[in-house]
Amino acid sequence: MIALLAEFNLAVVPLLAAVEVHGAAAESSGGIGDAVAQFGFQWQSFLSQVITFLVVYFVLNKYAFPPIMGMLEERRRRIADGEENLKKIQQQLAQADERVGGMIDEANREAERLIADARDSASAQREQRIQSAVNEATNIIAKAHEASKLEHERLMGELKREFGRLVVDTTGKVTGKVLDEKDRKRINEEAAGQIAL
Amino acid sequence: MNFAQTLTQSGLNAFLASGGIAPDPLSGWFTNSMLVAFVVMAVVLIFVKLATSNMSIIPNRKQNLLEFIFEFLYGQVEGVVGPKLAPKSFPILFTIFVFILTANWMGLIPGVGTVGFGKGSGFLTIDESDAHAEFHPLLRPATADLNMTFALAAVFMIVWIWIVVSEVGVKGFLDHTFGPKGGLTGFMKWALVPVFLFVGVIEVISIAFRPVTLSLRLLGNIFAGETLLHTMGHLGEILGFPDWLSMIGGVVFPLPFYFMEILVGLLQAVVFTLLCAVYIQVGASHDEEEHH
Numbered sequence: 001m002i003a004l005l006a007e008f009n010l011a012v013v014p015l016l017a018a019v020e021v022h023g024a025a026a027e028s029s030g031g032i033g034d035a036v037a038q039f040g041f042q043w044q045s046f047l048s049q050v051i052t053f054l055v056v057y058f059v060l061n062k063y064a065f066p067p068i069m070g071m072l073e074e075r076r077r078r079i080a081d082g083e084e085n086l087k088k089i090q091q092q093l094a095q096a097d098e099r100v101g102g103m104i105d106e107a108n109r110e111a112e113r114l115i116a117d118a119r120d121s122a123s124a125q126r127e128q129r130i131q132s133a134v135n136e137a138t139n140i141i142a143k144a145h146e147a148s149k150l151e152h153e154r155l156m157g158e159l160k161r162e163f164g165r166l167v168v169d170t171t172g173k174v175t176g177k178v179l180d181e182k183d184r185k186r187i188n189e190e191a192a193g194q195i196a197l
Numbered sequence: 198m199n200f201a202q203t204l205t206q207s208g209l210n211a212f213l214a215s216g217g218i219a220p221d222p223l224s225g226w227f228t229n230s231m232l233v234a235f236v237v238m239a240v241v242l243i244f245v246k247l248a249t250s251n252m253s254i255i256p257n258r259k260q261n262l263l264e265f266i267f268e269f270l271y272g273q274v275e276g277v278v279g280p281k282l283a284p285k286s287f288p289i290l291f292t293i294f295v296f297i298l299t300a301n302w303m304g305l306i307p308g309v310g311t312v313g314f315g316k317g318s319g320f321l322t323i324d325e326s327d328a329h330a331e332f333h334p335l336l337r338p339a340t341a342d343l344n345m346t347f348a349l350a351a352v353f354m355i356v357w358i359w360i361v362v363s364e365v366g367v368k369g370f371l372d373h374t375f376g377p378k379g380g381l382t383g384f385m386k387w388a389l390v391p392v393f394l395f396v397g398v399i400e401v402i403s404i405a406f407r408p409v410t411l412s413l414r415l416l417g418n419i420f421a422g423e424t425l426l427h428t429m430g431h432l433g434e435i436l437g438f439p440d441w442l443s444m445i446g447g448v449v450f451p452l453p454f455y456f457m458e459i460l461v462g463l464l465q466a467v468v469f470t471l472l473c474a475v476y477i478q479v480g481a482s483h484d485e486e487e488h489h
Contacts, residue, residue: 039343040219044226049339049348052234056241057292057352064245065288068267071252071260078254 160195164188218420220342221313221333229334230342233309237300237339270294270470277474278481282364286477289356293349294470297340301419301462304338305455310423311430312336340465341420343412350408353473357480364481373482374400407476411469418465422458426451 168184168191179187220228248263256264274290275283303309313334339345361370375397377386428435429451433443 036343038219040228041343041347042226045220045228045231045342045344046348046351048226048231049234049342049345050352052231052238053292053296053345053348053352056238056296057289059242060245060292060295061288064249065291067249067252068264071254071256072264072268075254 156195160192161188163195164191167191218341218343218416220337220344223335228337228342228344229313230337230339230345233303233336234300234339234342234345237296237303240303241295241299266295267291273467273471274474277471278478282360282477282481285364286360286474289353290470290474290477293353293473294466297349297415297469298463298466300339300345301465302459304341304419304423305426305458305462309336309338310334310427338419338423340415341423343416346412346415347408349415349469350411353411354408357473357476360477361480370480373480404480411472415465415469418461422454422461425454426458429454 164187168179168187171187172179220230222228223232244259245263248259251257252260270291271283271287274287278286311334313332313336365373375394377389377393430447431443432450433446438446
């Protein structure tokens with residue numbers, strides 16, 4: 001504040017004093033025109049300064065403002081475009097997120113369905129395999145039973161024949177008689193009949 | 198005579214010794230402040246040329262500085278005159294601001310107002326061995342010359358007239374200046390016509406004085422700053438310090454005031470420009486806008 005007051009005192013007072021001095025001089029010698037002249041006003045200098053300033057004004061107006069305005073407008077347009085693109089990208093991103101979310105949900109549902117199908121299929125196949133195995137085992141057992149029965153019958157036939165032959169041989173040896181074909185047949189049948197019992 | 202009076206008288210003596218408020222002619226009517234005005238013109242045009250060459254979306258430092266000033270000022274101007282008038286009035290206001298700011302700050306460069314020829318003080322002064330010879334600075338701040346400040350104001354007023362006439366027309370301007378205001382109708386409108394005519398005359402006088410007030414305000418502030426710095430520079434001699442201490446004082450004492458004058462230079466450029474913007478807004482505003 002003190003500095004400002006000092007500046008006012010030191011700067012304005014000399015100016016006022018100067019004006020007073022020049023004013024007094026002007027009054028004594030010819031009015032406002034002389035007072036203006038005392039301030040250093042000269043038409044030549046004034047016109048020169050006008051021309052100097054006009055040169056700056058016209059040069060800036062013609063060569064500086066258009067490119068600067070154009071550049072600022074271009075930058076403003078790019079920023080606006082960028083903002084617009086950013087909004088579009090954000091919308092697209094949101095849509096993509098939504099779409100990806102939908103696809104993930106769909107994929108999850110599809111995966112669950114496939115897993116369930118696979119589980120059902122596996123279960124059915126297992127059942128089928130088990131059934132097949134059971135059937136096969138049953139067939140094998142049945143075949144084994146059949147084979148066993150056939151073998152038993154075959155063995156029984158052989159046994160009967162062997163037994164009949166033994167009986168015929170034994171009978172022949174015990175009786176000392178040569179048995180004819182008729183006897184042999186009869187003895188074999190009797191022996192086989194005994195075995196069947 | 199007290200200390201303040203001593204300082205004041207010494208400042209006045211320093212001011213008168215430096216040739217007074219009038220610029221010194223270097224050759225005929227070509228003055229030292231005109232030389233500085235040419236330098237200012239060259240500096241502004243060269244800087245703008247460099248800043249606008251090879252402009253790109255990603256600006257270099259010069260382009261960035263110019264665009265910063267441009268956008269800052271455009272915002273200020275648009276805030277005062279409105280978005281409709283801003284494009285038309287901005288070129289003259291921008292030129293005024295840049296020119297005054299450059300001129301004000303160039304006046305603070307050491308040597309402006311202190312380097313010259315003739316009678317003076319200090320060991321670097323060329324003494325012409327003439328007791329009546331005065332000191333003639335080679336350079337003076339351009340805006341400490343009434344010719345320059347009045348030229349700025351005059352050019353602005355011409356552009357102001359063009360903007361106002363192109364915006365509201367001569368009839369609109371006369372209606373706006375002399376016509377009834379405040380949406381009056383009926384008897385009151387006609388009863389107050391003499392009052393508004395009288396107000397219009399006052400308004401016209403006020404407009405006529407605008408170049409004077411604009412130019413003298415700028416001149417007074419910049420010349421006051423120049424005188425202040427001169428006084429501070431000679432403070433050691435005024436107070437009777439030894440020569441070596443006066444020389445140190447001549448550097449130290451003005452130093453704080455340099456920073457203040459940097460601020461004053463900017464402030465005066467802003468004040469001049471914004472006042473011009475206000476004049477444009479007041480002159481080119483439509484009545485229907487005022488009623489809102």
